[in-house]
Amino acid sequence: MTDQNKYTLAIVDDHLLFGSSLEKLINSFDEFSVLFKARNGIELQKELANQSAIPDIILLDYNMPVMNGYETVKWLTENHPKIKVLALSVEDNEKIILKMIREGAKGYFLKDIHPDELKDALRIVMEKGYYYSEAVTASMVNALHPNSNDVPLKFKENELTFLQLACSEMTYKEIADVMNLSPKTIDGYRQELFNKLRIKNRVGLVIYALKNNLIEL
Amino acid sequence: MTDQNKYTLAIVDDHLLFGSSLEKLINSFDEFSVLFKARNGIELQKELANQSAIPDIILLDYNMPVMNGYETVKWLTENHPKIKVLALSVEDNEKIILKMIREGAKGYFLKDIHPDELKDALRIVMEKGYYYSEAVTASMVNALHPNSNDVPLKFKENELTFLQLACSEMTYKEIADVMNLSPKTIDGYRQELFNKLRIKNRVGLVIYALKNNLIEL
DNA sequence: TTTGTAAACAGGAAAAACCCTATTTGAGAC
DNA sequence: GTCTCAAATAGGGTTTTTCCTGTTTACAAA
Numbered sequence: 001m002t003d004q005n006k007y008t009l010a011i012v013d014d015h016l017l018f019g020s021s022l023e024k025l026i027n028s029f030d031e032f033s034v035l036f037k038a039r040n041g042i043e044l045q046k047e048l049a050n051q052s053a054i055p056d057i058i059l060l061d062y063n064m065p066v067m068n069g070y071e072t073v074k075w076l077t078e079n080h081p082k083i084k085v086l087a088l089s090v091e092d093n094e095k096i097i098l099k100m101i102r103e104g105a106k107g108y109f110l111k112d113i114h115p116d117e118l119k120d121a122l123r124i125v126m127e128k129g130y131y132y133s134e135a136v137t138a139s140m141v142n143a144l145h146p147n148s149n150d151v152p153l154k155f156k157e158n159e160l161t162f163l164q165l166a167c168s169e170m171t172y173k174e175i176a177d178v179m180n181l182s183p184k185t186i187d188g189y190r191q192e193l194f195n196k197l198r199i200k201n202r203v204g205l206v207i208y209a210l211k212n213n214l215i216e217l
Numbered sequence: 218m219t220d221q222n223k224y225t226l227a228i229v230d231d232h233l234l235f236g237s238s239l240e241k242l243i244n245s246f247d248e249f250s251v252l253f254k255a256r257n258g259i260e261l262q263k264e265l266a267n268q269s270a271i272p273d274i275i276l277l278d279y280n281m282p283v284m285n286g287y288e289t290v291k292w293l294t295e296n297h298p299k300i301k302v303l304a305l306s307v308e309d310n311e312k313i314i315l316k317m318i319r320e321g322a323k324g325y326f327l328k329d330i331h332p333d334e335l336k337d338a339l340r341i342v343m344e345k346g347y348y349y350s351e352a353v354t355a356s357m358v359n360a361l362h363p364n365s366n367d368v369p370l371k372f373k374e375n376e377l378t379f380l381q382l383a384c385s386e387m388t389y390k391e392i393a394d395v396m397n398l399s400p401k402t403i404d405g406y407r408q409e410l411f412n413k414l415r416i417k418n419r420v421g422l423v424i425y426a427l428k429n430n431l432i433e434l
Numbered sequence: 435t436t437t438g439t440a441a442a443c444a445g446g447a448a449a450a451a452c453c454c455t456a457t458t459t460g461a462g463a464c
Numbered sequence: 465g466t467c468t469c470a471a472a473t474a475g476g477g478t479t480t481t482t483c484c485t486g487t488t489t490a491c492a493a494a
Binding site for chain 1: 231232233234235237238239240241242245305307327328329330331332335383384385386388416417418419420421423424427428434
């Protein structure tokens with residue numbers, strides 16, 4: 001295959017080492033070559049503006065500081081709908097995957113993918129227009145299932161305040177004082193939250209709050 | 218430079234894609250070549266046992282699921298003190314950096330390092346025996362500064378296990394069962410930790426564990 | 435005015451967490 | 465064997481948390 005016929009890629013990743021390494025790997029595939037690299041969405045925009053050539057595929061790191069994966073995909077689908085975006089991430093987070101797909105990413109894979117699979121993914125995305133690994137498909141099925149459907153669960157003002165205060169070393173009595181409520185009311189909030197969140201004790205509360213960014217560490 | 222004279226490396230990283238890519242990059246350096254890759258500390262041990270050749274340098278990802286960076290460095294300094302270990306990580310966490318250095322890592326760098334700098338680092342570590350970037354040196358200076366002197370407080374094996382289990386919804390009795398110890402012993406650990414960490418209850422324990430990266434969310 | 439309903443509050447009890455002060459056990463030093 | 469020291473264990477008491485089942489209060493709709 002001559003260089004002219006190769007599919008071209010751009011890599012967007014803030015980890016220089018990973019980006020450069022990945023470039024080497026991809027350039028070793030005989031159907032693909034890397035056109036350019038960028039460190040974030042902003043840099044990518046500049047490259048796409050300057051560059052006369054537009055890549056066929058963009059490999060996009062989800063976890064970027066400046067203009068993150070989500071925003072970048074959004075911008076790309078609006079401004080360069082022909083470019084196929086493959087999102088790349090270290091974390092196997094169902095919500096993020098679905099968010100990216102909804103935004104128009106044509107595929108998603110984890111950084112622990114095998115290089116051969118990456119090559120396959122690149123081929124498939126050029127042929128079929130998309131590539132979803134088994135794991136991702138599973139996520140999608142899961143998301144359509146209405147049971148584990150994590151509706152973000154909203155809390156009443158007081159409940160939320162209590163939840164946050166419970167993530168401290170205060171006793172419930174002290175929390176009651178701070179909130180100017182009877183300890184029994186606080187106990188009610190606690191009970192209600194335990195049921196709603198299906199947890200067994202205060203530690204569960206803390207874990208939940210942390211996982212859902214309801215408190216800062 | 219002939220292949221015979223090249224310095225050899227091993228890469229330990231659970232992200233296949235990164236590992237393979239990095240391999241390409243390093244093999245493109247004319248002084249270095251990759252001897253083998255492993256996905257975690259356990260695999261590395263096996264490789265080192267089988268393999269007749271021992272690498273000069275090991276590039277070690279800090280964030281591994283099975284046998285993590287910390288444990289692996291520890292094992293390496295004990296069993297293969299001649300191998301130079303360079304730790305690799307995405308996070309710029311001062312405490313972790315220092316921990317690794319104390320354990321015997323000969324260098325540390327973030328994954329956003331420039332490939333040229335990586336090459337330099339490899340050269341330097343073979344010449345001088347160590348390599349510390351400016352950023353890391355700054356961390357070290359910082360650590361010697363006596364104000365923010367968080368002596369990382371070390372825990373006994375069991376204490377640590379308890380601490381981690383305490384960050385779950387298990388009762389202390391259940392933890393005792395899991396650890397095959399008397400509930401009273403667990404109570405002893407709890408007491409000891411409360412005093413040492415100057416906290417008042419189990420929530421304090423969870424917060425502490427999170428802040429010090431003793432558990433993953 | 436009644437009625438409905440959600441939030442606040444209460445009683446009472448069992449379980450778990452918390453606290454303090456010993457005693458036992460096991461491994462290594464002498 | 466005895467001594468030593470730390471880790472493991474125990475006893476037993478107090479406080480807090482957890483749980484279940486009510487009642488009161490406030491406020492709005494009918």
